[in-house]
Amino acid sequence: MRAYKPKDNVQAKPYYTDRFYVSPQVPKFEVESDEVFAHDLEAIKAKFDVLDAYIQVGQMVVFINPEDNYKVLELMKNELEYVQLTELSAIDWLAARGGFEVFYQMLSMSKRKRVRIKMFINKGEAVNSVEKLFRSADWSEREMFDMFGIEANGHPFMKRILMPYDWQGHPLLKTYPLQGDEFAAWYEVDKIYGKEARDIIGPELRDTAKVDRYDSERFARLGHEVPKGTKITGNEPKIVQNYQEEGGVFMVKKFDKKDSVVIDDPQR
Amino acid sequence: MAQHKVNYTQNGGLPVALTSIDKIVNWGRSNSLWALTYGLACCGIEMMASGASRYDFDRFGTIFRASPRQADVMIVAGTLTKKHAEFIKRLYDQMTEPKWVISMGSCANTGGMFNTYATVQGVDRIIPVDLYLPGCAPRPETLQYGVMLLQKKIRANQASRAQKAKRLM
Numbered sequence: 001m002r003a004y005k006p007k008d009n010v011q012a013k014p015y016y017t018d019r020f021y022v023s024p025q026v027p028k029f030e031v032e033s034d035e036v037f038a039h040d041l042e043a044i045k046a047k048f049d050v051l052d053a054y055i056q057v058g059q060m061v062v063f064i065n066p067e068d069n070y071k072v073l074e075l076m077k078n079e080l081e082y083v084q085l086t087e088l089s090a091i092d093w094l095a096a097r098g099g100f101e102v103f104y105q106m107l108s109m110s111k112r113k114r115v116r117i118k119m120f121i122n123k124g125e126a127v128n129s130v131e132k133l134f135r136s137a138d139w140s141e142r143e144m145f146d147m148f149g150i151e152a153n154g155h156p157f158m159k160r161i162l163m164p165y166d167w168q169g170h171p172l173l174k175t176y177p178l179q180g181d182e183f184a185a186w187y188e189v190d191k192i193y194g195k196e197a198r199d200i201i202g203p204e205l206r207d208t209a210k211v212d213r214y215d216s217e218r219f220a221r222l223g224h225e226v227p228k229g230t231k232i233t234g235n236e237p238k239i240v241q242n243y244q245e246e247g248g249v250f251m252v253k254k255f256d257k258k259d260s261v262v263i264d265d266p267q268r
Numbered sequence: 269m270a271q272h273k274v275n276y277t278q279n280g281g282l283p284v285a286l287t288s289i290d291k292i293v294n295w296g297r298s299n300s301l302w303a304l305t306y307g308l309a310c311c312g313i314e315m316m317a318s319g320a321s322r323y324d325f326d327r328f329g330t331i332f333r334a335s336p337r338q339a340d341v342m343i344v345a346g347t348l349t350k351k352h353a354e355f356i357k358r359l360y361d362q363m364t365e366p367k368w369v370i371s372m373g374s375c376a377n378t379g380g381m382f383n384t385y386a387t388v389q390g391v392d393r394i395i396p397v398d399l400y401l402p403g404c405a406p407r408p409e410t411l412q413y414g415v416m417l418l419q420k421k422i423r424a425n426q427a428s429r430a431q432k433a434k435r436l437m
Binding site: 163164171176177178179180181184185187188189191192201204205206208241242243244245249250251252 | 351416420
């Protein structure tokens with residue numbers, strides 16, 4: 001049953017809902033509650049600054065300074081047995097905090113534990129590449145650059161990975177519109193036909209639900225088709241579409257049901 | 269072994285058929301529509317199924333070719349991304365005239381459910397399209413019916429008249 005909510009002054013109450021789903025915070029636990037994680041955190045704390053650390057959903061999250069990232073991951077890989085970098089990306093906090101959170105998701109096969117190393121960088125800052133430590137960081141850092149515009153210093157091939165090389169903008173930023181900006185809307189037209197073709201080809205039709213029966217440029221009423229560009233009055237005669245013309249086709253025999261044999265026995 | 273029996277006694281005793289140039293050219297064109305393999309997404313799977321033995325595209329003379337220079341019809345099967353748009357234009361330009369384009373499925377027709385920055389909203393923004401097949405994805409029967417309608421369209425053309433090349437602009 002649905003939970004009861006009092007509806008006495010629903011009309012009067014101003015309400016605000018976030019545009020995007022804001023997930024409730026999962027409870028955080030002390031790192032000391034897990035002895036493997038506690039030992040790992042001690043090893044990191046011995047050499048580097050740790051800004052914050054907790055356990056969430058069975059995984060340890062450690063916040064470090066951005067300049068330490070290569071050294072911390074080196075320590076994690078060589079001494080703490082976190083041999084896999086399973087994921088690497090960034091989170092856009094530009095509006096709220098003026099920067100990005102970069103995270104490195106690590107996995108230890110021998111300890112059966114996952115650790116997330118996080119760091120905060122300001123807008124326009126670059127991170128140190130960890131590609132020399134983990135080959136998986138190669139494409140991930142390129143994707144991070146492609147989607148957020150965060151460059152990785154020391155990366156051997158710092159280019160876009162998914163979007164075309166001549167693309168403008170970084171699509172995973174929260175300020176980037178889902179249906180693209182001006183550049184994205186005309187990208188293929190500008191590139192293939194040139195800017196002067198914009199007027200001829202016209203803007204993209206983004207309303208997917210739009211159906212106009214009087215528009216014979218884009219739509220055809222099934223059974224009442226007319227040539228493209230004809231003015232439609234609504235009194236078009238019904239046309240039966242056949243895949244073959246009346247009177248047959250030269251050297252092509254039309255399938256005749258009367259001449260065919262239906263086999264009833266499935267075993268035959 | 270299959271034996272083919274020629275009945276020489278029919279049609280006045282000669283293995284001869286009389287027709288016009290138009291009809292024989294159109295017959296040749298419409299019954300050997302070689303298609304360019306252009307599977308871009310899941311519609312490509314349905315296109316492959318149409319070519320395989322169960323649905324058997326060879327009955328229509330439609331054989332998939334891997335080169336645009338040997339193809340007559342481009343079946344755009346799947347989502348066209350903006351990154352790929354220039355290549356579809358280049359492949360279309362490499363096909364020899366006369367050539368036709370079938371836009372297969374919602375994504376190729378209008379962009380479909382990918383109402384995003386990275387998808388071309390319909391291949392007809394790039395190349396001229398002869399036939400739009402609805403569906404997500406269209407069944408092999410739909411594609412084969414579409415090819416039959418295209419055959420009908422080709423037969424309606426006057427082959428001896430100079431063909432005007434189709435251009436988007």
